[in-house]
Amino acid sequence: MNNVDSIDLVECDMPSMGALSQAPEVVLSMQGIDKRFAGVPALSNANLALKAGEVHAIIGQNGAGKSTLIKVLNGAHKLDEGEIHFLGEAVSYASPHHAQMAGISTIFQEVNLIAYRSVTENICLGHEPKRFGMVDWRKAHAHARETLARFGLELDVEQPLGSFNIAIQQLVAIARAVALDAKVVIMDEPTSSLDEKEKAVLFRVIKELKSSGVAILYVSHHLDELFQICDQITVMRDGKTVEQKPISAMSKLDMVAAMLGKDPAEIAKGGATNFAATGQVSDEVLFSVAHLKGAAGLKDVSFDLYKSEILGLAGLLGAGRSEVARAIFGLDHEMKSGKMHLSGQPVDFNHPSRAIAAGFGFCSEDRKEDGIIPQLSVRENLTLVLLPRIAKYGLIDEAKERQLVDEFIRHLGIKTASMEQPISQLSGGNQQKVLLARWLVTNPNILILDEPTRGIDVGAKGEIQALIRRLADDGLTVLMISSEFEELVEGADRVIVLQDGHSIQELANEQLTENAIMKAIAQ
Amino acid sequence: MNILTRVINLPGLKRKAHASRQAEGVLIALAVITLFASLRYDAFLSEYNIMTFLAYNSMFILIGLGMCFVIMTGGIDLSVGSVVALSSVVVAKVSEYGIEVALPVGILVGVTTGTINALVITRLKIVPFIATLAMMLGARGMALVISGNQSVDVSWESNFTQFGLGKMFDFIPWPVVTMLLAFAFCWLLLEKFAFGRHVLAIGGNEEASKLMGLEVNRTLFGVYVLSGALAGLSGVMLASGFGAGQPLEGLGWELSAIAAVVVGGTLLTGGLGSITSTLLGAILLGLIFNILNFENGLGTISFSAYWQSIIRGGFLLVVVVIQAKMMNRKKAH
Numbered sequence: 001m002n003n004v005d006s007i008d009l010v011e012c013d014m015p016s017m018g019a020l021s022q023a024p025e026v027v028l029s030m031q032g033i034d035k036r037f038a039g040v041p042a043l044s045n046a047n048l049a050l051k052a053g054e055v056h057a058i059i060g061q062n063g064a065g066k067s068t069l070i071k072v073l074n075g076a077h078k079l080d081e082g083e084i085h086f087l088g089e090a091v092s093y094a095s096p097h098h099a100q101m102a103g104i105s106t107i108f109q110e111v112n113l114i115a116y117r118s119v120t121e122n123i124c125l126g127h128e129p130k131r132f133g134m135v136d137w138r139k140a141h142a143h144a145r146e147t148l149a150r151f152g153l154e155l156d157v158e159q160p161l162g163s164f165n166i167a168i169q170q171l172v173a174i175a176r177a178v179a180l181d182a183k184v185v186i187m188d189e190p191t192s193s194l195d196e197k198e199k200a201v202l203f204r205v206i207k208e209l210k211s212s213g214v215a216i217l218y219v220s221h222h223l224d225e226l227f228q229i230c231d232q233i234t235v236m237r238d239g240k241t242v243e244q245k246p247i248s249a250m251s252k253l254d255m256v257a258a259m260l261g262k263d264p265a266e267i268a269k270g271g272a273t274n275f276a277a278t279g280q281v282s283d284e285v286l287f288s289v290a291h292l293k294g295a296a297g298l299k300d301v302s303f304d305l306y307k308s309e310i311l312g313l314a315g316l317l318g319a320g321r322s323e324v325a326r327a328i329f330g331l332d333h334e335m336k337s338g339k340m341h342l343s344g345q346p347v348d349f350n351h352p353s354r355a356i357a358a359g360f361g362f363c364s365e366d367r368k369e370d371g372i373i374p375q376l377s378v379r380e381n382l383t384l385v386l387l388p389r390i391a392k393y394g395l396i397d398e399a400k401e402r403q404l405v406d407e408f409i410r411h412l413g414i415k416t417a418s419m420e421q422p423i424s425q426l427s428g429g430n431q432q433k434v435l436l437a438r439w440l441v442t443n444p445n446i447l448i449l450d451e452p453t454r455g456i457d458v459g460a461k462g463e464i465q466a467l468i469r470r471l472a473d474d475g476l477t478v479l480m481i482s483s484e485f486e487e488l489v490e491g492a493d494r495v496i497v498l499q500d501g502h503s504i505q506e507l508a509n510e511q512l513t514e515n516a517i518m519k520a521i522a523q
Numbered sequence: 524m525n526i527l528t529r530v531i532n533l534p535g536l537k538r539k540a541h542a543s544r545q546a547e548g549v550l551i552a553l554a555v556i557t558l559f560a561s562l563r564y565d566a567f568l569s570e571y572n573i574m575t576f577l578a579y580n581s582m583f584i585l586i587g588l589g590m591c592f593v594i595m596t597g598g599i600d601l602s603v604g605s606v607v608a609l610s611s612v613v614v615a616k617v618s619e620y621g622i623e624v625a626l627p628v629g630i631l632v633g634v635t636t637g638t639i640n641a642l643v644i645t646r647l648k649i650v651p652f653i654a655t656l657a658m659m660l661g662a663r664g665m666a667l668v669i670s671g672n673q674s675v676d677v678s679w680e681s682n683f684t685q686f687g688l689g690k691m692f693d694f695i696p697w698p699v700v701t702m703l704l705a706f707a708f709c710w711l712l713l714e715k716f717a718f719g720r721h722v723l724a725i726g727g728n729e730e731a732s733k734l735m736g737l738e739v740n741r742t743l744f745g746v747y748v749l750s751g752a753l754a755g756l757s758g759v760m761l762a763s764g765f766g767a768g769q770p771l772e773g774l775g776w777e778l779s780a781i782a783a784v785v786v787g788g789t790l791l792t793g794g795l796g797s798i799t800s801t802l803l804g805a806i807l808l809g810l811i812f813n814i815l816n817f818e819n820g821l822g823t824i825s826f827s828a829y830w831q832s833i834i835r836g837g838f839l840l841v842v843v844v845i846q847a848k849m850m851n852r853k854k855a856h
Contacts, residue, residue: 329734331733331734351736352733352734352735352736353736353737353738354736355736356736362734364731364734369730369731370728370730370731370733370734371731371734372728372731373723373724373727373731373794374727374728374794375723375726375727375794376720376723376724376727380720380723383720384720384724384732384735384737385735385736385737387717387720387721388717391716391717394717394718395715395716395717396715396716396717396720398715438735
């Protein structure tokens with residue numbers, strides 16, 4: 001760390017702080033941070049140095065440990081190992097609230113203020129100006145107006161916060177941080193729900209904060225915007241902080257390479273394939289998507305899906321991969337536009353049950369949140385989608401159910417004590433196999449897999465990848481989303497690269513390499 | 524209580540085993556209390572006491588069964604007590620046409636209120652607590668309006684009161700027969716039908732259920748209609764057994780039903796539950812009343828109805844505390 005170098009500066013710039021104080025510029029440092037969840041390391045030896053008046057970006061793939069780092073810093077998680085120094089003192093906060101009171105404010109993705117209270121109350125809550133023991137509202141309103149005016153914002157501060165849009169609410173959250181005299185402001189994906197104009201306002205506010213000496217920790221998946229406002233970049237990978245550089249010393253390609261742990265020179269070359277093109281893909285278009293637009297930044301995605309191929313969807317988080325899958329499957333229907341054709345016929349599902357009836361299956365990204373039903377057994381989880389088809393007048397044909405479950409447990413090699421074991425007791429890989437079986441048992445034509453091998457051990461991963469290939473060889477058409485380019489290159493016949501809600505490139509045959517995908521993303 | 528504690532604290536139980544062990548726990552508590560009572564009170568195991576006890580508690584068991592389904596989806600139905608009163612008043616008015624008419628009418632009253640609950644919850648997206656709270660007030664008001672705040676006499680000429688007071692084969696009271704049929708129906712529905720599986724899936728993980736294309740709204744609809752229908756049936760028993768439609772009866776019954784479900788080990792968070800345990804839970808709670816009545820009869824101590832309620836509340840609290848501990852232990856893993 002450069003603390004040592006800057007100690008001299010402390011003493012000449014801010015002699016009042018005394019000889020004991022640390023670096024003047026570094027307001028916050030995290031050293032050797034370790035954090036484990038149930039023994040699994042989420043952070044290992046992570047380091048960070050944050051200087052006054054800088055905007056410091058943390059970037060990394062999903063699961064790299066960015067959120068954990070922030071949560072350890074603001075007291076949402078307790079660290080296992082390491083030290084945090086803030087304004088020269090070793091600190092540890094019991095909660096984000098304590099951190100905020102001490103001068104470290106976190107602006108969350110979802111604004112966590114009180115929507116039905118006024119703007120003033122949200123800014124002043126906990127430190128209201130008092131008069132004779134009662135809140136002096138006139139003063140409070142004036143104070144709120146003043147704080148907002150610093151960002152060039154004029155609001156009716158007596159209105160409930162909820163009556164303003166998300167962008168304004170976020171600015172109010174920042175204003176609250178400023179009103180609390182924050183020295184460090186943490187912003188987690190602040191632009192994810194903002195449009196261009198709102199983004200410009202936010203950036204102006206960030207610059208204003210910067211000039212008043214506040215240090216800003218900025219987490220974002222949108223690499224382009226980092227060049228507009230950031231000074232420093234810390235790259236995280238697998239729970240470690242692998243690189244810290246001024247942004248001027250990095251290109252977008254460098255960032256992508258560092259996030260994925262690859263050599264940028266090699267990516268730039270593009271170059272030779274590691275894998276030969278897999279099996280012959282038929283030329284029959286089974287399903288096509290044209291100009292799909294929808295929820296959460298899905299803007300314009302088009303592609304054809306050929307019969308019995310594995311089509312990969314690549315892109316960074318936030319590029320719209322899962323949104324494509326959800327839109328196809330009839331979720332988030334209200335926000336959708338675009339055309340879809342199945343075997344040449346126009347289709348538009350407004351409910352997952354319609355998509356299922358048409359032969360689709362969808363293994364979603366987050367096994368725990370929206371995959372397994374933890375209280376139910378392997379058997380019950382496996383047959384939930386199939387159930388109406390093996391029931392007569394709603395009465396389940398149990399013999400048939402057991403026979404099918406037994407067959408799939410053996411067929412997919414699911415390791416479970418019995419089919420009656422609760423699914424929550426299985427390993428991640430085996431849970432994933434049960435979820436795959438849940439769809440396979442319905443005999444689908446098109447299976448959408450969103451991160452089919454995330455968070456499962458290497459052995460099970462290989463098994464699942466081999467299984468997907470085998471299924472495609474047997475005629476199943478697969479749309480596979482993955483953050484792992486290696487998996488896409490090895491597993492998919494073709495890959496569509498998504499960026500910022502657009503399908504920007506198709507890669508197949510000898511063009512399909514990890515480097516080519518990265519190059520497309522970094523364009 | 525020790526045995527119950529130990530049994531439901533066993534870690535890592537399978538769901539089925541878990542449910543059956545809950546039932547086992549309640550069963551052990553029941554056995555202990557029954558043994559104690561049969562030794563202490565001569566008349567306790569008499570045919571008269573057993574049948575009267577079961578007939579009276581059938582009303583509570585019915586709404587407990589409906590409540591169990593609602594709670595398994597992660598919801599709640601506060602309206603059942605009022606619906607019992609409303610149904611009793613309505614069927615008293617039509618009692619002259621006989622039980623053949625009154626029975627379907629009573630059930631229809633419950634189906635109607637249940638449908639309204641379900642519409643408010645699934646279409647207007649109002650949380651079940653508030654939606655059914657509104658129905659609790661509304662149905663009570665309706666019962667008072669229809670009855671003119673008076674108990675409504677039933678017809679003694681028709682066969683209406685036969686349902687509440689008569690016995691099958693001169694042995695089993697009709698309410699008990701009805702209750703056993705309803706129990707069998709609910710048990711089958713949960714264990715053998717796709718509907719029951721969907722109820723558990725939705726209570727366990729609603730987001731996953733939606734992604735699987737399960738008809739979440741339709742299932743919730745069925746659950747609230749079922750709860751209403753059983754409350755309506757309970758109202759028929761009330762009017763028929765007591766010879767009057769009673770607009771002020773059923774106060775707090777929804778809470779007794781929730782208590783029975785909770786004592787049976789069904790978690791209020793949804794996704795887990797057992798029909799058998801609910802039946803046993805309702806009987807256990809009823810038994811405590813029964814024993815206190817005997818105690819009063821012996822004249823050793825005199826418990827007023829108020830004290831009975833306090834004792835029952837304390838008992839419920841103990842069970843819930845044990846459950847909460849069990850939940851925490853599960854989370855810690």
